[in-house]
Amino acid sequence: MVSPILFWIIAAITVIPALSLLFARKAVHIAMSIVLVMVGLAAAYVALDAPFLGVVQIVVYTGAVMMLFLFVLMLVGVDQREDLKETITAQRWIAFFAAGGLGAFLVSLITRVSIPVAEEGAVGDPEPIAILLFEKYVLVIEVLGFVLITAAVGALVLTHVPRLKPRRTQVEVQRDRVRTGSDPVNKVFPGVYARHNALDIPALDPEGKPIEASVSRVLKIRNQVQDGAEFRAQLEDPSRKEDDR
Amino acid sequence: MDPVNFVILASILFAIGSAAVLLRRNAIVAFMGVELMLNAANLALVAFARIHGEIDGQVMAFFVMVVAAAEVVVGLAIIIAVFRARQTISLDEPAELKG
Numbered sequence: 229m230v231s232p233i234l235f236w237i238i239a240a241i242t243v244i245p246a247l248s249l250l251f252a253r254k255a256v257h258i259a260m261s262i263v264l265v266m267v268g269l270a271a272a273y274v275a276l277d278a279p280f281l282g283v284v285q286i287v288v289y290t291g292a293v294m295m296l297f298l299f300v301l302m303l304v305g306v307d308q309r310e311d312l313k314e315t316i317t318a319q320r321w322i323a324f325f326a327a328g329g330l331g332a333f334l335v336s337l338i339t340r341v342s343i344p345v346a347e348e349g350a351v352g353d354p355e356p357i358a359i360l361l362f363e364k365y366v367l368v369i370e371v372l373g374f375v376l377i378t379a380a381v382g383a384l385v386l387t388h389v390p391r392l393k394p395r396r397t398q399v400e401v402q403r404d405r406v407r408t409g410s411d412p413v414n415k416v417f418p419g420v421y422a423r424h425n426a427l428d429i430p431a432l433d434p435e436g437k438p439i440e441a442s443v444s445r446v447l448k449i450r451n452q453v454q455d456g457a458e459f460r461a462q463l464e465d466p467s468r469k470e471d472d473r
Numbered sequence: 474m475d476p477v478n479f480v481i482l483a484s485i486l487f488a489i490g491s492a493a494v495l496l497r498r499n500a501i502v503a504f505m506g507v508e509l510m511l512n513a514a515n516l517a518l519v520a521f522a523r524i525h526g527e528i529d530g531q532v533m534a535f536f537v538m539v540v541a542a543a544e545v546v547v548g549l550a551i552i553i554a555v556f557r558a559r560q561t562i563s564l565d566e567p568a569e570l571k572g
Contacts, residue, residue, distance in 0.1 A: 323495035331488025349526025
């Protein structure tokens with residue numbers, strides 16, 4: 229028999245994080261709460277004499293499936309906003325009513341029946357499960373092998389993007405640079421005045437004029453570029469340097 | 474404590490998962506709702522296996538896990554394919570596809 233304290237702990241760490249599926253805003257928070265749900269379910273399996281399945285649950289669900297979800301979340305961008313306009317009117321209330329009705333229906337049905345509980349059942353250790361898997365259910369295992377292979381190939385096919393244009397080699401890139409008249413070599417690095425973090429200062433060309441393109445575009449957007457005028461003035465007129473001090 | 478309580482817990486989790494599928498318009502979140510429903514079914518299977526004192530139910534739950542893993546791989550690949558084509562993972566966007 230399962231101890232009531234364990235049951236209530238499991239119930240708390242499965243139902244409460246699962247509710248984030250309905251109420252949380254950020255998808256990453258939801259994914260992490262579902263990880264907690266999976267861990268709670270693994271504890272439930274161990275409590276229900278299924279230690280092998282508990283371990284598999286941790287490995288497969290928290291280790292693989294939910295991390296795959298997180299990968300995809302990062303791939304499509306975590307800041308994907310959920311549009312709040314409803315295509316179907318009152319979809320929210322229909323959904324709550326339907327799901328709540330389903331839950332109430334299932335719970336009322338289950339509380340009505342009484343099944344005698346086996347006192348000393350078989351424990352789901354790896355060995356008896358392996359024997360059952362490869363004797364009674366060996367055909368199912370083979371079919372599942374096909375399913376897994378098909379799924380893997382399907383995922384590869386679905387995410388494969390054919391190359392539309394031929395790959396540009398380094399020679400072609402270089403030729404295009406020269407043809408368009410842009411810098412044939414690397415971009416000029418920003419200024420190197422040792423006054424402060426000098427990535428925000430444009431480099432000076434041989435005539436002493438700042439080269440605007442040498443500063444990162446990001447700093448320009450943020451308005452964090454120094455024009456170097458102060459430093460140029462110091463170079464031209466060394467006496468000002470002493471005045472500053 | 475009676476293992477039937479775990480079946481009740483499973484049906485509550487199933488209801489939450491189905492509400493998420495009906496409610497959320499972010500494809501990944503709706504997909505997590507599907508995962509929760511599959512896990513609730515697994516919990517019910519394991520609880521019934523305990524009630525009957527046999528491990529066949531656990532093997533069934535194991536099969537469900539395998540199928541769920543395959544389903545996640547294909548489903549997430551579809552989500553990525555849709556995202557590449559439309560730059561969105563909202564479930565309402567593809568409704569524009571109809572004539």
